[in-house]
Amino acid sequence: MSLIVQKYGGTSVGSIERIKNVAQRIAKWSRAGHQLVIVPSAMSGETNRLIGLAKDIQPVPDPRELDVVAATGEQVTIGLLAMALMQLGLKAKSYTGHQVRVLTDSAFTKARIIDIEERRIRADLQAGTIVLVAGFQGQDELGNITTLGRGGSDTSAVALAAALRADECLIYTDVDGVYTTDPRIVPEARRLTSITFEEMLELASLGSKVLQIRSVEFAGKYRVRLRVLSSLSDVDQPLAIEANSGTLITYEEDTKMEQAVISGIAFSRDEAKITLTRVPDRPGIAYQILGPIAEANLDVDMIIQNTSVDGTTDFSFTVHRNEYAKAMDVLDTKVKDHVGAQSLVGDPKICKVSVVGIGMRSHVGIASLTFRTLSEEGINIQMISTSEIKISVVVEDKYMELAVRALHKAFALEQAIA
Amino acid sequence: MSLIVQKYGGTSVGSIERIKNVAQRIAKWSRAGHQLVIVPSAMSGETNRLIGLAKDIQPVPDPRELDVVAATGEQVTIGLLAMALMQLGLKAKSYTGHQVRVLTDSAFTKARIIDIEERRIRADLQAGTIVLVAGFQGQDELGNITTLGRGGSDTSAVALAAALRADECLIYTDVDGVYTTDPRIVPEARRLTSITFEEMLELASLGSKVLQIRSVEFAGKYRVRLRVLSSLSDVDQPLAIEANSGTLITYEEDTKMEQAVISGIAFSRDEAKITLTRVPDRPGIAYQILGPIAEANLDVDMIIQNTSVDGTTDFSFTVHRNEYAKAMDVLDTKVKDHVGAQSLVGDPKICKVSVVGIGMRSHVGIASLTFRTLSEEGINIQMISTSEIKISVVVEDKYMELAVRALHKAFALEQAIA
Numbered sequence A, B: 001m002s003l004i005v006q007k008y009g010g011t012s013v014g015s016i017e018r019i020k021n022v023a024q025r026i027a028k029w030s031r032a033g034h035q036l037v038i039v040p041s042a043m044s045g046e047t048n049r050l051i052g053l054a055k056d057i058q059p060v061p062d063p064r065e066l067d068v069v070a071a072t073g074e075q076v077t078i079g080l081l082a083m084a085l086m087q088l089g090l091k092a093k094s095y096t097g098h099q100v101r102v103l104t105d106s107a108f109t110k111a112r113i114i115d116i117e118e119r120r121i122r123a124d125l126q127a128g129t130i131v132l133v134a135g136f137q138g139q140d141e142l143g144n145i146t147t148l149g150r151g152g153s154d155t156s157a158v159a160l161a162a163a164l165r166a167d168e169c170l171i172y173t174d175v176d177g178v179y180t181t182d183p184r185i186v187p188e189a190r191r192l193t194s195i196t197f198e199e200m201l202e203l204a205s206l207g208s209k210v211l212q213i214r215s216v217e218f219a220g221k222y223r224v225r226l227r228v229l230s231s232l233s234d235v236d237q238p239l240a241i242e243a244n245s246g247t248l249i250t251y252e253e254d255t256k257m258e259q260a261v262i263s264g265i266a267f268s269r270d271e272a273k274i275t276l277t278r279v280p281d282r283p284g285i286a287y288q289i290l291g292p293i294a295e296a297n298l299d300v301d302m303i304i305q306n307t308s309v310d311g312t313t314d315f316s317f318t319v320h321r322n323e324y325a326k327a328m329d330v331l332d333t334k335v336k337d338h339v340g341a342q343s344l345v346g347d348p349k350i351c352k353v354s355v356v357g358i359g360m361r362s363h364v365g366i367a368s369l370t371f372r373t374l375s376e377e378g379i380n381i382q383m384i385s386t387s388e389i390k391i392s393v394v395v396e397d398k399y400m401e402l403a404v405r406a407l408h409k410a411f412a413l414e415q416a417i418a
Helices: A017-032 A044-056 A063-070 A071-089 A119-126 A152-163 A199-206 A213-222 A285-297 A323-339 A358-360 A366-376 A398-411 B016-031 B045-058 B065-070 B074-086 B119-126 B152-163 B198-203 B213-221 B285-295 B319-339 B358-362 B367-374 B397-410
Strands: A003-008 A035-040 A092-095 A103-104 A113-116 A131-134 A136-137 A145-147 A168-173 A192-195 A226-230 A245-252 A263-281 A299-307 A312-320 A344-356 A383-387 A392-398 B005-008 B033-041 B092-095 B102-104 B113-116 B130-133 B138-141 B144-148 B168-173 B194-196 B225-228 B247-250 B265-278 B300-305 B313-321 B343-356 B384-386 B390-396
Touching: A003 A017, A003 A131, A003 A152, A017 A035, A017 B045, A017 B397, A035 A119, A035 A152, A044 A063, A044 A071, A044 B016, A044 B074, A063 A119, A063 A145, A063 B074, A063 B092, A071 A131, A071 B045, A071 B065, A071 B074, A092 A113, A092 A119, A103 B130, A113 A152, A119 A131, A131 B065, A136 A152, A152 A168, A152 A213, A152 B313, A192 A199, A199 A213, A199 A245, A199 A263, A199 A344, A213 B102, A226 B138, A263 A285, A263 A299, A263 A323, A263 A398, A285 A299, A285 A312, A285 A323, A299 A383, A299 B319, A312 A323, A323 A344, A344 A398, A358 B033, A366 A398, A392 A398, B005 B016, B005 B152, B016 B033, B016 B074, B033 B074, B033 B119, B033 B152, B045 B065, B045 B074, B065 B074, B065 B144, B074 B092, B074 B130, B092 B119, B113 B152, B119 B130, B138 B152, B152 B168, B152 B213, B152 B367, B194 B198, B198 B343, B213 B225, B265 B319, B265 B390, B265 B397, B285 B300, B285 B319, B300 B384, B313 B319, B319 B343, B319 B384, B343 B397, B367 B390, B367 B397, B390 B397
Parallel strands: A003 A035, A003 A168, A035 A131, A092 A131, A103 A136, A168 A226, A192 A245, B005 B033, B005 B168, B033 B130, B092 B130, B102 B138, B168 B225, B194 B247
Antiparallel strands: A103 A113, A136 A145, A226 A245, A263 A312, A263 A344, A299 A312, A344 A392, A383 A392, B102 B113, B138 B144, B225 B247, B265 B313, B265 B343, B300 B313, B343 B390, B384 B390
16 A cells, blocks of 8 residues: 555646546545545636736736635635545545645745645545645745645645655646657657656756646655656556556666666747846856846846956846846846946847756767757857756747757657667 | 725626726725725625536535635635725735634534634734635634535624624625515515614515625624615715615614614515424424424424314424425434324425514504405415514415515505605
8 A cells, every 4th residue: 555646737627527537547546545645736727717817907916815816726626526536435535725734935926835734634544535635825824825836736746745755646647748858849759758856857947848847856855756647548547557657757867777868858938038248257246146136036047157258257047038028127227237237138039948868977979969960950059058967058949949859859869768 | 984894795796897896995995094804705606606516526515625615716806806906006915714714613514603813804904904804714623614605705794893893894785775675576665774683684584685694693693783785886976975875784773763663575485384294292392303304404494383282283394495305305204203293294385475574563453464465365374473573474485476565565665754
């Protein structure tokens, strides 16, 4: 008997019929003797509907009140799914974030989980009850309702798995695993049977929208065995097959002796780049530039600063395209003159393409193959950033698909490992 | 400066435009310097939508989980209304039932309020913030989400007014007050400018659907000054006029020196009558009959037992028509033979018509005029029940409108008090 946490995405619970279907899937696990904690998202479209109502009233909704409204989507689903399980003759009980409770900080609309109480859940599991916990939501120290941001239910599930020391955390979604890249762009893209947390982090943060990045960080930190699998597969397939389907995300590098050098090509079109030119190069300059950006609650992705020439340096970074205007405004009014930059320039029409693979650590030549491939396609590289297991380039956004396809082919990702 | 609790019904907040309209109405009160606690219902149709989803999954939804689902409707409205108020430049903050907290018993779907904490609300009011509290919902001692049953937001508002010792509780609804009877049946029906709690209790319980009866009981018990008024009136009308519109429900009988003998004709079509015939008349028989009915959570309305003849008596009562089948089943399986009744007979095709008025106490002849009026219309009276301030009769349901019109005319209710 294992303790399993299962998360079901919005599409998986998007209608009454699908909720009943999910209940049957859960029943299969329950009847095999597993203890189950289920984290459903809101029914697909519901969170957008709620946020739409809010924006119709207040174009920039108050974050605290937006969370009050948005948190209702998951609350509806836990109740409905509990009923569906009871209808199948199972014991089930639902909890909202504040009932569990899931304690978060007070960063409304993008709160972070601090702690999860396990007392009630543990008692219910021991009584043979399937526990449903509303994803995406929590409560701060003052009792305010908070939400975790888009995809937050993934994080809820992983955090619950960590708190309960679950044997595995299954993320049921509408794709059947993690691919070498988006099959809509590269039809030859191949599903990975396993991938390391580090690779998944790079792939998730760079645009493979299978999992919320924070959930992967959480899973890595607390060593939660995480699996992404399809909620659309035949519910009657044997449990043993289902339990090994999808993509396993693991910290066990040694299980991947046959690992390919590169595991995938990630990309993100929702990026914008911003550069402050000729900034006097003195200690603390990065903080003086990015401090006000952080205070404005803007997330920064790539940051690049090259060696200074003549005592000045060009400082660049990328932000989400939706936050480009705000970031430019912050820099223009609070930073540019303060740090003595010559000019502030930005470009929202860029994209980022990344080559990711844990095998990169021990192989030379990955960077040169990447740059050569793009060069042969006539794609100009605007920025480069590397880590131990990835190489990211910023290019003009119209070249995104071309760059991804060319790199996927260059690294022979369509071929399974022998 | 007064402390005012205002409740807005589902129709009043049924769309984005109406929510904005309600916000303007609240702003008018706020700018006049009043402290305000606002209790909105769910957007009209929303509670039915949620219950519909639940029933699609579980024909008889689990009550605890149904409350989890149903409570979300009001949670959405408080958030949206708070945003609408902020959009008008006002300070506003919302609270769910568990955040306040509104402590109730654990009778899911029909919970009763035990206590309301006033600490947070009081602090916000003193800081000049308009407080929004989700109606219809609370939390039991164990932290489970509860709801108060249909119309429960009225009770939430009155309970808040009592806890905060508010100067007045305004129930904004889609009618402009309490009428002598339903104007759809009697076009000459007249709006009452004031009415006592006792009269309102009889009118509410008997089918004038303006206010949830429990809210009136609550208001009477805690001496909350209660006013029913229209949320559809011109939002730009002067506050002094709006504040005196509608119908005031008061415990101050002495303000009603000009009180008519009869204040209204109430009615209910959703009734069914049940009779156990020839029950041996011994102590405890009423309890033996109604105990199992109460255990089955069925509400009983009229109860009639006449003097026994030959040591047996006929015991009759009425229930809501929706609960008729269940009540008959309970009596048939658990009661009839146990108490030694000769037979069990029922009729779901009846209605109740009541003449209500506090002036009845000091006037003879009300009963005889009632019976004569029905007799002249050829309407047979099946059951009679009286209290100090009302006379109720059960008649065949097809006569309901005729009976109401005839009685309204007989007591000259279309004429205002001179």
